[in-house]
Amino acid sequence: MGIVTMAWVAVVGLTGVINSLNIPLTMLWQSTDIAEMTAPYRHAPPLRNRVPLDVAVAAARVEAPGMRLASVGFPGRDLASPHHYMVLFTGQTALTARLLKPVLVDAATGKVTEARDMPWYMTALLVSQPLHFGNYGGLPFKVIWALLDVVTIIVLASGLYLWIVRRRQDRPATAQAKLMIMETAE
Numbered sequence: 001m002g003i004v005t006m007a008w009v010a011v012v013g014l015t016g017v018i019n020s021l022n023i024p025l026t027m028l029w030q031s032t033d034i035a036e037m038t039a040p041y042r043h044a045p046p047l048r049n050r051v052p053l054d055v056a057v058a059a060a061r062v063e064a065p066g067m068r069l070a071s072v073g074f075p076g077r078d079l080a081s082p083h084h085y086m087v088l089f090t091g092q093t094a095l096t097a098r099l100l101k102p103v104l105v106d107a108a109t110g111k112v113t114e115a116r117d118m119p120w121y122m123t124a125l126l127v128s129q130p131l132h133f134g135n136y137g138g139l140p141f142k143v144i145w146a147l148l149d150v151v152t153i154i155v156l157a158s159g160l161y162l163w164i165v166r167r168r169q170d171r172p173a174t175a176q177a178k179l180m181i182m183e184t185a186e
Contacts (some may be wrong), residue, residue, distance in 0.1 A: 005155055008148045015132035018053055029122050030079065037104050037114045038081035047083060050075060050108035060103035063115035065090055067101060075107040083107055094136060098126045103168035 002149035057069060064087075073079045084140035085105040088181040090097050100122075120128065131137050134145030 001151070002155075003059050005148065005151050009152055012132060015128035018128040019132050022125060025121050025125050029119060033083075033116060033119060034079055034086075034102075037102075037116065038084060041081055041083040041113075044083055047075060047150055048110055050107035053085070055110040056085040056105040056107065057087055058114050060085070060089070060115070063103045063112050066090040066103050068097075069099060077176050080104075084113060097128070099123060100126065 001015070006132065031181045053072065053074075057072065061069075061121045066089070067089035069087070073088070075084055078084040079088075079102070081104075085107055087103045087105055089101045089103065091099055100118055101115065102118070104113040106113050118122075134142050
């Protein structure tokens with residue numbers, strides 16, 4: 001039971017650390033991958049007209065067959081550049097449902113500019129979030145997660161209790177030792 005609890009605490013701790021890096025990792029992704037994807041349009045003139053949303057999504061679906069539409073960033077908003085729709089797709093399985101596939105669609109022409117898989121650090125972040133909070137696998141997994149939470153709380157509380165009791169037992173001996181040192185010094 002101790003090994004299982006220790007392994008579970010390690011998983012929750014590691015995924016917690018990864019989740020705490022959410023903002024810096026997302027900013028890194030935006031400043032590297034997204035900036036690379038939109039670089040050719042950096043100095044392009046502002047858009048006068050843009051294609052309808054359904055045209056952009058249809059073009060993006062070709063790049064992500066069998067995936068579900070998760071979100072669309074409009075030109076100049078969210079993750080998109082002023083010249084693109086950013087269409088985000090997710091997978092269909094329990095694991096891939098958390099992973100995103102970004103597809104950049106030119107808002108003027110409706111053609112796909114680029115589609116990429118997420119970098120490894122964003123994949124780690126997206127997979128660790130539901131693992132940290134126990135959102136995989138439905139109710140049986142959540143019950144196991146809750147039981148492991150309770151076991152961990154009990155282990156932590158009993159360890160703290162034993163530490164406090166031991167410190168209280170050591171205190172009289174320490175005071176007695178100090179008294180003896182003072183007596184021998186006199």
